[in-house]
Amino acid sequence: MTATTTTTGPEPSASPGLPEPVGDPPLLEVRNLTVTYGGTVPAVRGVDLRVEAGQKLGIAGESGCGKSTLALALLRLLPATAKLTGEILLDGEDVLTMKWGRLRAVRWAGASIVFQGAMHSLNAVHRVGDQIAEPILLHNTKTTPAAARKRAGELLEQVGLPAARAQAYPHELSGGQRQRVMIAMALACDPRLIIADEPTTALDVMIQAQILRLIEQLVADQDVGLIMISHDLAVLADTCDRLSVMYAGRVVEEGPARQVYAEARHPYGRALSAAFPRIGDPASRRAPRGLPGDPPDPAALPGGCTFHPRCPVALDSCATEDQELREAGGERRAACVLVNAPAADDSRSTA
Structure with a gap:
């Protein structure tokens, strides 16, 4: 796949919408980062992210949002029909401009x-x-x-x-065991960054908890x-x-994970949070609420704020007016014109 990077004017000191870098x-x-399929369908639109060593970043959203x-x-694993622009700096080196041999090594x-x-x-069959x-054999030719x-x-x-269990075939393992194998494979070459895409999908809640605790422990132990x-x-x-x-392919809110979950500044974040019960929370008396409507078709995005057709x-x-990420207090940002307005008492229930 041919990757394309674009720059306009002098390189900024930090990405729009992200805190200024401090230290290393x-x-x-x-x-x-923008990803477009077939030249016309934007699946990811101007995303900015930052991950420090030892940090855990969550990315949330409905199916079809571009996660x-x-x-x-991030590792240029998309089909050739996808066009990528922007920068993906891994340890300061742009993945989008890497030659094939260097990309294979990374x-x-x-x-x-x-x-x-x-x-x-x-x-x-293996x-x-x-x-x-x-x-391991591919990345260390001296290993037998x-x-x-x-x-x-x-x-x-x-x-x-x-x-x-190394002698087992995939069909001889349970879903949780197969997911552990995938995690073991991800750790095989001691990477500095692990990307886990829906690592607990289709697992029961007990196995989900085990897998999540395992991932947390591995990140803490290896400082990845x-x-x-x-x-x-x-x-x-x-x-x-x-x-x-x-x-709809963009980051609409970001900040400390527990704060975003407990008190989202963007109406979509509040709707996602309201869709999950808070077991044991006496202040949460309402049943979980769904969000009416469906995410927009990337090939026919609505004008203005893409969430406005579903926004309560x-x-x-x-x-008519699109919204960029803006300060929402502390280390939080949200792409909403009402980001600093007091939340309505029924915002969670109507979402």
Whole structure:
């Protein structure tokens, strides 16, 4: 895939909508990333992100908001029909301008990805130990097959599976075990950044909790950066340090994860939060509420703020005036004209 980067004027000191950098450069910095399919369909529109070493960033939103496209774009795993512009700086090096050989070296070793749906991501006709050993052999030509297989067993034990399970085929493992294999594979080459795309999809709540605690522990032990993608705002608030909420290909709110979940500044963030029950919270008396309507078709986005057709507090101007991320107090930003207005008492229930 041919990647394209665009710049206009002098390079800014920081991406629009992100805090000014302090100290060492971030592990990952995404600047004005746009992904367009077929030349006309914008799946990701001007996204800015920053992840420090040891930091956990959550990305939330409904299906179709661009979360998985963003995840795949970070390592240029999208099909050739996708055009990427902007910058994806991994340890200061732009992924979009890397030659193929350099990009191949960065994948798995610099950054790795836990794909959505472990059963479909693992090769059904190869033992899981061989699949974990494969990236080790590809990135370290001095490693012998025997040493790579031994390392695969160690990685399985690290994620809570017996080393003997390396001899199993994917269909012989449960959903939670397959997800642990995917995490072991992501750790195989000691990456500095792990991208987890819906890592608990289709798992029961007990296994979800185990997988989430495992990911948290691995990030803490190895001081790696984590990007976790999910539609579940409650899970991200419990797991991540910071949270970015996406809608129609753009980040519409970002800030400390628990603050965004508890008191979102953007109406869409409030709607996502209201869709989950708060068990044990005596102040939460209302049942979870859904959000009417569907996300917009990327090929036919509405004018103005793209959320305004579904927004319970939209103004007349929202239909014509787009909204950029703006300060929302503390380290928070939201793309809403009412970001600093007092929230209505019934904002959660109407959302």
